[in-house]
Amino acid sequence: MVRGRPAVVESKDRRGLEALTRDESQTHGRLVDVTKRVSARLPDAAEVELLGLPDGIPVLSVLVIACDASGQALQVSDVLLPADGQELEDAYRLN
Numbered sequence: 001m002v003r004g005r006p007a008v009v010e011s012k013d014r015r016g017l018e019a020l021t022r023d024e025s026q027t028h029g030r031l032v033d034v035t036k037r038v039s040a041r042l043p044d045a046a047e048v049e050l051l052g053l054p055d056g057i058p059v060l061s062v063l064v065i066a067c068d069a070s071g072q073a074l075q076v077s078d079v080l081l082p083a084d085g086q087e088l089e090d091a092y093r094l095n
Contacts, residue, residue, distance in 0.1 A: 059083055
């Protein structure tokens with residue numbers, strides 16, 4: 001993330017962070033803390049073009065950081081989504 005501007009990336013893994021945190025082969029059982037920050041804002045011109053957004057559609061910036069017991073970040077997800085039609089729900093336990 002460049003200060004205040006999340007990267008727009010396409011992940012090859014479609015399972016999402018919740019599935020990855022439950023997969024022992026990916027995390028070796030070390031993730032104990034997850035922080036998710038969701039913010040809404042109007043996109044800049046480059047984001048409008050990249051996402052093909054109509055005028056006036058806000059975006060959601062979703063930053064997820066998963067850490068081990070020492071506080072070391074082991075996984076980071078930083079995505080930008082069109083805000084119209086999105087529904088966010090979190091319900092998972094790591095340990």
